[in-house]
Amino acid sequence: MKHQKKSDLPQKICPACSRPFVWRKKWAKVWNEVKYCSKRCRASS
Ligand SMILES: [Zn+2]
Numbered sequence: 001m002k003h004q005k006k007s008d009l010p011q012k013i014c015p016a017c018s019r020p021f022v023w024r025k026k027w028a029k030v031w032n033e034v035k036y037c038s039k040r041c042r043a044s045s
Helices: 039-044
Strands: 011-013 020-022
Antiparallel strands (some): 011 020
């Protein structure tokens, strides 16, 4: 369990830039609500 593969992390597609983004620690509590890869994309939608 020490080495976590990047591919094991959940992914979503950002509707603003159409790019996949990977789960980040800062989203641990709000992952279900996360739609955009960044604040920038969120603002541009
Ligand atoms: Zn984006």
